[in-house]
Amino acid sequence: MTAFSRADILLPKDADMEKWAVVACDQYTSEPEYWAETERIVGGEPSTLGLILPEVYLEDENVGERIDAIHRNMENYLAQGVFAEHKNAFVYLERVQSDGLVRAGIVGKLDLEQYDYRKGSKSLVRATEATVVERIPPRIRIRNGAPIELPHIMILIDDAAGTVVEPLTAKKDSFEKVYDFKLMQGGGSITGRLVDGESAQGVVRALEALGDIDAFNSKYGLSETQPLVYAMGDGNHSLATAKEFYEQLKAANPGKDLSDHPARYALVEIVNLHSEALRFEAIHRIVTGVDTAALMNALTDKLRLSADKAEQRITVVNGSERKELYVHAPLSKLAVGSLQQALDELLPALGGKVDYIHGEDVIERLSQPADAIGFLLPDMGKEELFPTVIVDGALPRKTFSMGHAADKRYYVEARRIDV
Numbered sequence: 419m420t421a422f423s424r425a426d427i428l429l430p431k432d433a434d435m436e437k438w439a440v441v442a443c444d445q446y447t448s449e450p451e452y453w454a455e456t457e458r459i460v461g462g463e464p465s466t467l468g469l470i471l472p473e474v475y476l477e478d479e480n481v482g483e484r485i486d487a488i489h490r491n492m493e494n495y496l497a498q499g500v501f502a503e504h505k506n507a508f509v510y511l512e513r514v515q516s517d518g519l520v521r522a523g524i525v526g527k528l529d530l531e532q533y534d535y536r537k538g539s540k541s542l543v544r545a546t547e548a549t550v551v552e553r554i555p556p557r558i559r560i561r562n563g564a565p566i567e568l569p570h571i572m573i574l575i576d577d578a579a580g581t582v583v584e585p586l587t588a589k590k591d592s593f594e595k596v597y598d599f600k601l602m603q604g605g606g607s608i609t610g611r612l613v614d615g616e617s618a619q620g621v622v623r624a625l626e627a628l629g630d631i632d633a634f635n636s637k638y639g640l641s642e643t644q645p646l647v648y649a650m651g652d653g654n655h656s657l658a659t660a661k662e663f664y665e666q667l668k669a670a671n672p673g674k675d676l677s678d679h680p681a682r683y684a685l686v687e688i689v690n691l692h693s694e695a696l697r698f699e700a701i702h703r704i705v706t707g708v709d710t711a712a713l714m715n716a717l718t719d720k721l722r723l724s725a726d727k728a729e730q731r732i733t734v735v736n737g738s739e740r741k742e743l744y745v746h747a748p749l750s751k752l753a754v755g756s757l758q759q760a761l762d763e764l765l766p767a768l769g770g771k772v773d774y775i776h777g778e779d780v781i782e783r784l785s786q787p788a789d790a791i792g793f794l795l796p797d798m799g800k801e802e803l804f805p806t807v808i809v810d811g812a813l814p815r816k817t818f819s820m821g822h823a824a825d826k827r828y829y830v831e832a833r834r835i836d837v
Contacts, residue, residue, distance in 0.1 A: 420625040421542050421648060422573075422688060424508050424618055425527035428501040428566065428832040429610075430464060435599040437463045439608070439828040442570035442652070443470045446823060448704065448773050448784060450474050452603065459602055464500055466829035469568055471560055485559055492566050501832065508613035508621060510586045510593060511687070514606040515825040519695035522583050524613070524621060525831050527683035528573065528648065528657070535658045537811040542629065543573070543648040546807050548815040549658045557659035558666070565836045569660065570827040571653030571686040572820070574696075576804045581624040583690050589617060597830065604824045610831075638808060646808050651689065651820055652827060660684035685833045691800060698803075700795040701774050701816040703757065704784045708770025710736055710791040716768065720760045722746035732757055735785045735792035754795045755814035774816045776823045 430438050437460045446452035453472050460467050468491040471484055478484070495501060509525040533543035561567065575582060586593075593611035600607045613621070625647065627633070634645035650657065664681050676682060689696060705713060714734070717723060723732070723743040730745035730753035749759040761772055770789075775781050778794055785792035798818045806813065 420622055420629060421529040421532035422526050422625055422686075423529070423622065423683075424506045425525075425683065425685060425833055427504045427507050427509060427525065427685070428834065429504065429596055429830070430500055431502045433464045433500065435597055435830075436602055437461070437465050439599075439601055439605075439830050440465060440467045440470070441601075441603070441605060441823070441828050442826045443472045444570075444655075445776075445826050447473050448775065448780070455603065464495065466568055466832075469495070469566070469832075470829060471556075476556060481556075488560060489563050489565075492564055496565060503834075504596070504612060508618050509596065509610045509831060510583075510590060510613050511608060511610045511830075512587075512590070513608045513695075513825075515695060515821060516604055516606050517821075517825075521689060521693055521695035521825075522587055523572070523687040523689040524583055524586065525610075525685065525687050527833065528571075528686045530661045530664045530682055530684060533648075533657065533661055535654070535661060535812075539811070540642070540644045542644065542646070544646055544650070544807060545654055545658070545812045546574075546650045546803060547654055547813045547817050549654060549812070550815055551658075553655045554659050554662050557655060558663055561659055561663045561835070565834060566832045567660070567685055567835045568829045568832045569653055569656045569685050570829060571657050571684060572651040572827055573686045573688045574649045574651040574691045574803070575625070575628060575647060575688055576649070576692075577624075577628060577690045578692050580690065580692070581627065582621055583688070583693075585620060585624075586613060586617060593617075601828050605828055606825065608828065608830065638805060640808065642808070646804060648688070649691075649804060649807055653686075657684055657686070679837060680833070680835045683833075685831060687827065691803065696800065696820055698798050698800040698818045698820060699776065699822070700754065700797050701776060701819045702778070702781050702795055703761065703793040704773050704775050704781055704790060705761065705765070705770045705793075706773070706784070706787070706790045708765070708768055708789055708791065710789065713764065713768055713770065713791060716764045717757075717760055718743075720747070720764065721749070721756055730756055731796055733794035735781050735794060737786055737788075750814055751810070752798070752814065752817065754798075754817050757793055757795065758814045758816070776819050
């Protein structure tokens with residue numbers, strides 16, 4: 419059994435691809451200047467910028483107008499013949515990251531019937547971090563009435579032997595190239611190729627082998643009845659939104675056979691966890707609009723923070739001051755979980771807003787105001803991911819990131835989700 423299969427993939431025919439592709443909508447949420455520059459670069463050209471809602475604008479008063487404009491742009495692009503559709507296809511892509519490393523992946527569709535984002539799920543496809551259900555409704559508003567989807571979802575497979583993606587790397591020069599261009603604003607570059615039919619069948623066979631329950635249990639020393647084959651890497655809430663939209667569609671059409679409906683699936687990229695280019699990095703926290711002394715007093719009491727070394731470490735950044743503190747009353751197995759749970763409990767009374775930041779330099783800059791304070795967290799080893807999710811369920815939200823913001827998925831491919 420495999421939840422990943424070939425899809426009818428939409429790609430622009432004649433667009434300036436550097437203007438077409440923009441970074442995932444949940445990046446640079448504290449840096450509106452990034453998105454302003456993206457708008458300047460794009461100008462009036464065809465672009466995925468007009469088909470997505472950057473989260474920096476999510477709380478703007480005109481968000482409803484933005485969503486209406488997204489739907490109009492999608493309809494217009496389809497009507498104007500902006501897209502070419504590649505039927506029943508996998509796209510093998512290579513992304514040259516900002517660090518020069520090459521990340522290989524395969525774009526196809528994932529079966530949402532095989533996915534359950536709830537903690538403790540035993541589905542074939544599982545969330546790796548807690549899903550904040552409050553973040554789903556705004557995304558549902560975008561998907562509801564949208565004729566196409568442009569997810570920024572990356573799914574990880576634990577394929578140490580390199581049986582799924584890596585054989586395509588060896589054969590890539592024989593595949594038809596469908597795009598090859600530089601990504602804007604320091605995003606590196608990306609090349610995509612259509613996988614031939616024989617190679618595509620090999621991908622499916624290799625994924626089915628990863629899902630063999632006996633091999634799975636032997637690998638992890640378990641006695642499960644359902645393997646974990648696909649673990650969320652990036653785009654957790656995008657996939658949860660696709661799932662919730664599909665469930666709502668089924669509920670609204672009782673008795674109707676929706677087994678072949680396009681909304682049953684979501685477009686994703688699968689990547690081997692063991693790729694050398696894939697590096698797990700901590701997602702740091704910045705709290706703004708808060709009495710920083712009061713917050714630190716409360717956190718110190720809650721977590722029994724001190725300079726005495728312990729297993730969990732948090733670095734506090736307050737203006738130009740840095741202080742390493744250790745958690746002696748942990749609320750989770752990971753420092754990120756202890757901090758997040760404490761912030762969730764304390765901030766309703768203290769005020770302030772948490773944002774999730776990639777990169778220490780950004781934390782240092784954003785923590786300069788008197789009412790801001792940053793928290794740097796240690797990296798998580800990627801080898802811990804599958805065993806932890808299998809045994810303990812989803813990790814605390816925003817536990818890890820795979821690379822810097824500029825290395826996140828850019829929107830390139832699309833897929834129809836209406837009938």
